[in-house]
Amino acid sequence: MEKINPDWAKDISCRNITIYGYCKKEKEGCPFKHNDNATTTTTITTATNDVSSLLDASEAATPTMASVPKFNAKVSASFTPMTIGSDSLATASTTTSATTSTGGSITVAATSATTVNSMASPVVDNTLPSNNNNSSNISISIPATASSSNYDPFNAPIFTPSSTSSIHTSTNAPSYPFPTMTNSGGININVNDENNSNMSMTNNVPPPMPPPPMENNDLKYPRIYPPPHSLLQYHLYAPEQPPSLKSLLKPNERSADQLFIPNNIREDLTKKNLSTLQIFPSSGKVIPSVVQDYFNLVPLNFNNNDFLNKTTLFKVFSNYDGKPYVLKRLPNIDKSMNPSKISKIYQIWSKVNCTNLIKFRDIFQTTKFGDLSICLIFDYYPNSLSLYDYHFVNFPKFPITMNYLWTYLVQLTNVMNSIHSQNLNIGNTLNWTKVLITGDPGRIKLSHCDFMDSLFNEDVDSVVSSGGSTKERQQQLDYKHLGQLLFNLSINTDNFNNNNTPREYQIDEITLQSIDDMKQIDDKFKDVLKYLLADGDVKKSVHDLTSHFYDKMFMVLESSQTYTEYIESVLSRELENGRLFRLVNKLNCIFGRIESRIDINWSESGTKFPIILFYDYVFHQVDSNGKPIMDLTHVLRCLNKLDAGIQEKLMLVTPDELNCIIISYKELKDLIDSTFRSITQ
Numbered sequence: 001m002e003k004i005n006p007d008w009a010k011d012i013s014c015r016n017i018t019i020y021g022y023c024k025k026e027k028e029g030c031p032f033k034h035n036d037n038a039t040t041t042t043t044i045t046t047a048t049n050d051v052s053s054l055l056d057a058s059e060a061a062t063p064t065m066a067s068v069p070k071f072n073a074k075v076s077a078s079f080t081p082m083t084i085g086s087d088s089l090a091t092a093s094t095t096t097s098a099t100t101s102t103g104g105s106i107t108v109a110a111t112s113a114t115t116v117n118s119m120a121s122p123v124v125d126n127t128l129p130s131n132n133n134n135s136s137n138i139s140i141s142i143p144a145t146a147s148s149s150n151y152d153p154f155n156a157p158i159f160t161p162s163s164t165s166s167i168h169t170s171t172n173a174p175s176y177p178f179p180t181m182t183n184s185g186g187i188n189i190n191v192n193d194e195n196n197s198n199m200s201m202t203n204n205v206p207p208p209m210p211p212p213p214m215e216n217n218d219l220k221y222p223r224i225y226p227p228p229h230s231l232l233q234y235h236l237y238a239p240e241q242p243p244s245l246k247s248l249l250k251p252n253e254r255s256a257d258q259l260f261i262p263n264n265i266r267e268d269l270t271k272k273n274l275s276t277l278q279i280f281p282s283s284g285k286v287i288p289s290v291v292q293d294y295f296n297l298v299p300l301n302f303n304n305n306d307f308l309n310k311t312t313l314f315k316v317f318s319n320y321d322g323k324p325y326v327l328k329r330l331p332n333i334d335k336s337m338n339p340s341k342i343s344k345i346y347q348i349w350s351k352v353n354c355t356n357l358i359k360f361r362d363i364f365q366t367t368k369f370g371d372l373s374i375c376l377i378f379d380y381y382p383n384s385l386s387l388y389d390y391h392f393v394n395f396p397k398f399p400i401t402m403n404y405l406w407t408y409l410v411q412l413t414n415v416m417n418s419i420h421s422q423n424l425n426i427g428n429t430l431n432w433t434k435v436l437i438t439g440d441p442g443r444i445k446l447s448h449c450d451f452m453d454s455l456f457n458e459d460v461d462s463v464v465s466s467g468g469s470t471k472e473r474q475q476q477l478d479y480k481h482l483g484q485l486l487f488n489l490s491i492n493t494d495n496f497n498n499n500n501t502p503r504e505y506q507i508d509e510i511t512l513q514s515i516d517d518m519k520q521i522d523d524k525f526k527d528v529l530k531y532l533l534a535d536g537d538v539k540k541s542v543h544d545l546t547s548h549f550y551d552k553m554f555m556v557l558e559s560s561q562t563y564t565e566y567i568e569s570v571l572s573r574e575l576e577n578g579r580l581f582r583l584v585n586k587l588n589c590i591f592g593r594i595e596s597r598i599d600i601n602w603s604e605s606g607t608k609f610p611i612i613l614f615y616d617y618v619f620h621q622v623d624s625n626g627k628p629i630m631d632l633t634h635v636l637r638c639l640n641k642l643d644a645g646i647q648e649k650l651m652l653v654t655p656d657e658l659n660c661i662i663i664s665y666k667e668l669k670d671l672i673d674s675t676f677r678s679i680t681q
């Protein structure tokens, strides 16, 4: 070790004080200055090889945070391997093996020259004295208060997003289709706007909502939901290639878009997520903010222009399990309704489990809407459209083909079978506004059964009466309702080409002749319609019904399975994302922690130092001019090798290129795993 000149050392603050808050060798004759703890600007001299003092000091008591300089990863361990013949490679190759880590397998090579401990170099001032070439005097500014560690997120001022978009103040902005009323928050909601009562929603994604006119400007919530800046930009993803380029690809080649989820599926799922997460500026008066166990009410049937007195649908979140549900409110309930009837309805209907029926979850009475309402809770299927909207209203319209008709028939037979087997009936809710399309290919769910009838008209015991003639008659009527629905869809297939409102025929308007007259559907389907709509004493059954189209059930099964396999293959492309995300999370959890700044294990001679170098090697690559490089292939390759824990070795070099570590991915993986485990225990 070089002898230290006490004359100049006495004016220089001891590095151990800076790093650890005290110096073990102070009483043993350490020549550096020790009585200057209060200063916030320190000078470190690195002209010595005093690594041992650094190590010794670490064995003592825990230093205080305030005296510890901030570790700056950016200036510590970023290295890009240079081309052969460059200076740095020459430096690296002339290194001599000096120390070995505790694991025994991590080789640290160090030059005879002394290095600055980058762990202890927070804010570099670059005020290097020009008269001393061998030593690096670096001025370090330590903030008087460690701002990051003192930050208290709970006491920080609340951020209230606000938008300056002119749309908020525009007097021409369309208003809500709700009754005019003023609430405590100053929201003025206007119902009588004819232009807006038919608010069209492509794929049922509500457009960004324009704000209601404000009475005062003190409102603290964002006025557009979702805020425009949070809408995803789909075009940022790999666009599909034109067919001409696609055909040039060899069988083993892939274009960028083929490596990811197809754009249409991603867009669809993203829109669904967006709808699920959408919130509404509830003031607590017009729409209550909490109803029983449910909160964040967002109206779903925007066309409802008698908001207070009609049945209303809301998307809600459950306070119990955090999932989204649909709350259907039946207003103005008779106060004399027996609560036991309500609970019986729940017991009966919640038992029905069928993939083609939206699950009924809960029922309760509430006065939160200003009257006595009954609320029914169902599963929520974002962006689902009724058959009517899907085929006749929404843009683009989907033409009704024979395949759609068979698919619908099979699925609706399935739901009818499930409901009848529980001794229940569907009722007249089996129509094209209550059957929802929830996905491809033509996946449908019945959204609602006749709860109203059960609640208001029937004796609740008749709802469960088994084999009773009333129930049987109602079940037989379900076949007619199914026939009516399918007939209405069939007869309006041509409606796709014109803009006429589709005509809805009542059961008694449908004749055998009108079925025969339909040119657009095949004879087999006509037979099914005739069976469903036939009058007479013959008792209809699901068994007899399916005998008319059992071969079509195979077709539906086939298309459903093919689609499932397609979706599985798409899913498998994204499989690695989760794995790599977990790995990146793991790395970020252990890297750059405040406590690691004072931990000797994370110092240049510590066992964890390879993690710092590896992190910079993966994410902070620079080119030979020091310019940052963004090479995702490099990142992916390194992370995959790390995850696999292969034996391949890599050389990690400190930014000053004076030290390097040769380590295998396997050793790195073990090191990262053990470090992660130690902080999660």
Ligand SMILES: Nc1ncnc2c1ncn2[C@@H]1O[C@H](COP(=O)(O)OP(=O)(O)OP(=O)(O)O)[C@@H](O)[C@H]1O
Residues within 6 Å of the ligand: 204, 300, 301, 311, 312, 313, 326, 358, 378, 379, 380, 381, 382, 383, 384, 385, 386, 389, 433, 434, 436, 447, 448
């Ligand atoms: N469970 C659900 N998940 C997602 N969206 C739904 C659900 N139920 C209904 N919707 C959406 O709400 C729209 C309106 O549904 P529905 O016709 O049942 O309500 P409504 O107009 O209040 O009914 P009613 O005719 O009883 O007044 C549907 O077309 C569908 O887009």
